[in-house]
Amino acid sequence: xxxxxxxxxxxxxxxxxxxxxxxxxxxxxxxxxxxxxxxxxxxxxxxxxxxxxxxxxxxxxxxxxxxxxxxxxxxxxxxxxxxxxxxxxxxxxxxxxxxxxxxxxxxxxxxxxxxxxxxxxxxxxxxxxxxxxxxxxxxxxxxxxxxxxxxxxxxxxxxxxxxxxxxxxxxxxxxxxxxxxxxxxxxxxxxxxxxxxxxxxxxxxxxxxxxxxxxxxxxxxxxxxxxxxxxxxxxxxxxxxxxxxxxxxxxxxxxxxxxxxxxxxxxxxxxxxxxxxxxxxxxxxxxxxxxxxxxxxxxxxxxxxxxxxxxxxxxxxxxxxxxxxxxxxxxxxxxxxxxxxxxxxxxxxxxxxxxxxxxxxxxxxxxxxxxxxxxxxxxxxxxxxxxxxxxxxxxxxxxxxxxxxxxxxxxxxxxxxxxxx
Numbered sequence: 402x403x404x405x406x407x408x409x410x411x412x413x414x415x416x417x418x419x420x421x422x423x424x425x426x427x428x429x430x431x432x433x434x435x436x437x438x439x440x441x442x443x444x445x446x447x448x449x450x451x452x453x454x455x456x457x458x459x460x461x462x463x464x465x466x467x468x469x470x471x472x473x474x475x476x477x478x479x480x481x482x483x484x485x486x487x488x489x490x491x492x493x494x495x496x497x498x499x500x501x502x503x504x505x506x507x508x509x510x511x512x513x514x515x516x517x518x519x520x521x522x523x524x525x526x527x528x529x530x531x532x533x534x535x536x537x538x539x540x541x542x543x544x545x546x547x548x549x550x551x552x553x554x555x556x557x558x559x560x561x562x563x564x565x566x567x568x569x570x571x572x573x574x575x576x577x578x579x580x581x582x583x584x585x586x587x588x589x590x591x592x593x594x595x596x597x598x599x600x601x602x603x604x605x606x607x608x609x610x611x612x613x614x615x616x617x618x619x620x621x622x623x624x625x626x627x628x629x630x631x632x633x634x635x636x637x638x639x640x641x642x643x644x645x646x647x648x649x650x651x652x653x654x655x656x657x658x659x660x661x662x663x664x665x666x667x668x669x670x671x672x673x674x675x676x677x678x679x680x681x682x683x684x685x686x687x688x689x690x691x692x693x694x695x696x697x698x699x700x701x702x703x704x705x706x707x708x709x710x711x712x713x714x715x716x717x718x719x720x721x722x723x724x725x726x727x728x729x730x731x732x733x734x735x736x737x738x739x740x741x742x743x744x745x746x747x748x749x750x751x752x753x754x755x756x757x758x759x760x761x762x763x764x765x766x767x768x769x770x771x772x773x774x775x776x777x778x779x780x781x782x783x784x785x786x787x788x789x790x791x792x793x794x795x796x797x798x799x800x801x802x803x804x805x806x807x808x809x810x811x812x813x814x815x816x817x818x819x820x821x822x
Contacts, residue, residue, distance in 0.1 A: 428468060428469070428470050429468070429469040429470065429471075430466070430467070430468050430469075431466075431467045431821070431822065432464065432465065432466050432467065432821070432822035433463075433464075433465045433467070433577065433819060433820070433821050433822070434463070434464050434465075434819070434820045434822065435461070435462070435463045435464075435465070435575065435817070435818070435819045435820075436460065436461070436462050436463075436816075436817070436818045437460060437461045437463075437574065437575065437815065437816070437817045437818075438458070438459070438460035438461075438815065438816050438817075439458070439459055439460070439813050439814065439815040439816075440457070440458050440813065440814050440815075441457045441458075441459075441811045441812065441813040442811050442812050442813075443457060443810075443811040444788070444794055444807070444810050444811060447794065447807055447808065447809075447810065447811060457488065457811075458488070459486070459487065459488040460486075460487050461484060461485065461486050461487075462484070462485045463482055463483070463484045463485075464482065464483045464484075465480060465481070465482045465532075465578065466480070466481045466482075467479070467480050467533075468480075468481075474538055474539050474540045475536065475537070475538055476536070476537040476538075476539065477535075477536055477537075478533050478534070478535045478536070478537060478548070478550065479531065479533060479534055480531065480532045480533030480534075480578070480581075481529065481530070481531055481532070482529065482530055482531075482532050483527075483528075483529040484527070484528055484529070484530075485525065485526075485527045486525065486526045486527075487524055487525045487526075488524060488525075508530070509605070509609075510604050510605050510606075510615065511549075511582065511583050511603075511604060511605065512583040512603040512604065512605065512611055513534075513549065513583050515530055515531035515532075515534060515549065516528055516529075516530035516531075517529055517530065531549065532549070532578065532580060532581050533548075533549055533550055533551070533581050534548050534549045534581075535547060535548030535549055535550040535581075536548055542589055542590045542591070543587075543588070543589050544586075544587070544588040544589075545585075545586070545587055545588075546584070546585070546586040546588075547584075547585050547586075548583070548584075549581040549582065549583050549584070550581050550582070550584060550586070551566070551567070551578070551579040551580065551581045551582070552566050552582070552584065552586060552600060553566075553568075553579060554566075554621060554632075554634065554645075554647075555645075555647060555660045556647055556648075556649060556658035556659065556660050556676070556678065557660065557676055557678070557695070557697075558658075558678050558680065558693055558695050558735070558737075559571045559678075559695050559697070559735040559737070559751065559753065560676055560695060560697035560699075560728070560733065560735070561725075562645075562660040562661070562662045562674050562675055562676050562697070563634060563645045563647055563660045563662055565617065565638055565643070565725055566582050566602060566617070567579060567580040567581075567582065567724060568724075568725065570727045571727055571728070571735070571753055571762075572727075572753075572762070572764055572782055574766070574778060574780065574815060574817055575817065577819070582602045582604075583602065583603045583604075584600060584601060584602045584603070585600070585601045585603075586598065586599070586600050586601075587599040587600075593625065594625055595622070595623055595624040595625060596622075596623050597620070597621070597622050597623075598620065598621045598622075598623075599619075599620045600617070600618070600619050600620070600621070600636075601616065601617070601618050602616060602617040602618075603616050604616055604617075614639065614640050615639060616637075616639075617636065617637065617638045617639070618636055618637050619634060619635065619636020619637070619638065619643065620634070620635060620636060621633070621634045621645075622634075628650065628651050629648060629649055629650035629651065630648070630649040630650075631646070631647070631648055631649075632645070632646070632647035632648075633645070633646060634646070634647070634662075638664075639719075640666075640667040641664050641665060641666050641667060642664070642665040643662060643663070643664050643665075644662070644663045644664075644665075645660065645661065645662045645663070646660070646661045647659070647660045647661075652679070654681060654682075654683075655679050655680065655681040656679065656680055656681075657677075657678070657679045658676075658677070658678050658679075659675070659676065659677045659678075660675060660676050661673070661674075661675040662674045662675065662700075664700070666716060672700035672701055672716065673698075673700045674697075674698055674699055674700040674701065675697075675698050675700075676695060676696060676697045676698070677695070677696050678693060678694060678695035678696070679693065679694055679695075680692065680693035680694075681693070688740060688741055688742060689740075689741040690738065690739070690740050690741070691738065691739040692736075692737070692738045692739075693736070693737055693738075694734070694735065694736045694737075695734070695735045695736075696732075696733070696734050697728075697732070697733045697734075697735070698731060698732055698733075699726065699728050699730065699731055699732070699733070700731075701714070701716050701717045701720055701726060702717065702728060702729055702730040702731040702732075703717065703729060703730055703731070704730070704731060704757065705730075705757075705758075706729060706730070706758070706789060706790075706791065706795060706796060707796070708796050709796060709797060709798050710797055710798065713729070717729070728755075728791070729791055729795065730755055730757045730758065730791055731756075731757055732755075732756040732757055733753060733754065733755055733756060734753075734754045734756055735751060735752065735753045735754070736751070736752050737749065737750060737751035737752065738750055745769060745770050745771065746767070746768070746769055747767075747768045748765070748766070748767050748768075749765070749766045749768070750763070750764070750765040750766075751763075751764045751765075753792075755786075755790070755791045755792060757791075758786065758789075758790045758791060759786070759790075760784065760785060760786025760787070760790035760791050760792035760793050761784070761785040761786065761792060762782065762783075762784050762785070762792045763781075763782070763783045763784075763785060764780065764781070764782045764783075765780060765781055766778055766779065766780035766781075767779050767780070774820060774821045774822070775818070775819060775820040775821070776817075776818075776819045777816075777817070777818050777819075778815075778816070778817040778818075778819075779815075779816055780814070780815050780817075781812065781813070781814050781815075782812070782813040782815070783812045783813075784809065784810050784811070784812070786810070788807060788810065789807075791809070792809065792810070793809075793810050794807035794808070794809055794810030795807055795808050795809050795810075
């Protein structure tokens with residue numbers, strides 16, 4: 402069995418050797434400092450409120466250091482993060498919809514263990530990790546990337562159908578950097594502009610062994626058809642086969658996109674998921690405005706929410722646990738707009754509606770960029786739905802008195818400050 406600690410130690414030694422051997426002027430270095438805080442007013446029946454009895458406050462302070470070095474066709478990519486996370490209570494595992502600005506903080510299922518815990522207490526956790534650690538070789542039209550890096554596939558604006566590798570949550574605030582995976586990516590650009598990608602992602606199983614049953618292997622071919630683009634995807638993701646089709650097509654001044662994913666489960670059953678979106682930019686009253694709409698069908702979702710988490714279908718639970726899905730039911734509609742009130746002030750509003758139970762999630766954010774190097778975001782996430790609706794309070798279990806305990810349904814206010822050094 403490959404030792405994850407041996408791999409991480411070997412890679413750190415290689416990086417240290419390069420840092421000493423290569424002159425400092427040959428490196429490109431950047432940094433980002435982020436502080437994100439949120440306060441959530443939880444309903445009385447919420448499982449977390451039963452634990453604390455108070456509104457939940459949580460914040461993250463994160464310093465991300467980004468190092469790049471290019472020598473001919475070779476490039477070294479290193480991103481290091483040091484994060485302090487604080488919360489009023491521990492977060493219950495398996496509780497859905499608590500995904501606001503949260504990223505994976507564990508390498509338990511990755512090939513390399515590049516996360517080190519510095520300190521942990523009842524209400525805080527301090528760690529540092531290598532979120533990017535890759536070598537890229539790009540001779541001409543070919544490119545080969547090996548190590549920890551991020552890949553994004555598909556056309557989703559709010560939801561993700563073909564982006565199987567650590568997609569962002571629909572309510573994620575920090576989308577600057579996607580979480581990396583341990584991968585091998587081969588890319589080729591053809592003379593006509595089309596390209597081919599072959600991707601292998603390594604993972605460990607529940608026993609900690611590198612396993613083919615936990616890995617992904619896929620290929621994606623992008624080609625131009627008239628004024629639009631078409632992507633064809635086929636691969637194996639964990640134990641399932643996935644086939645995908647993505648289309649991007651201009652419609653006047655708007656852009657229409659669609660993703661379709663057909664998944665053949667290991668049991669032999671098929672699941673079909675898809676999305677369709679359109680976005681458009683215009684000028685209203687002298688101000689730049691961007692609007693969009695997106696329909697999403699979740700083939701793994703349920704028609705009605707059960708009374709407890711143990712009653713959800715296993716394929717849905719697996720994808721929720723792996724961070725591939727963030728929604729529990731079948732059909733959703735998202736609409737949003739961004740208004741540039743001033744070159745330094747932007748206002749974004751998104752409404753996500755569950756078409757099955759009619760509950761709605763509202764997210765609105767005001768952004769201010771006082772300088773070229775920093776940004777301040779102030780926002781609110783407000784669910785509009787009753788208890789038992791997805792955006793009103795998802796039923797989880799019953800307490801000893803027989804009352805139903807829920808997750809979600811609380812209104813959150815958040816603050817995000819980012820400074821780029």
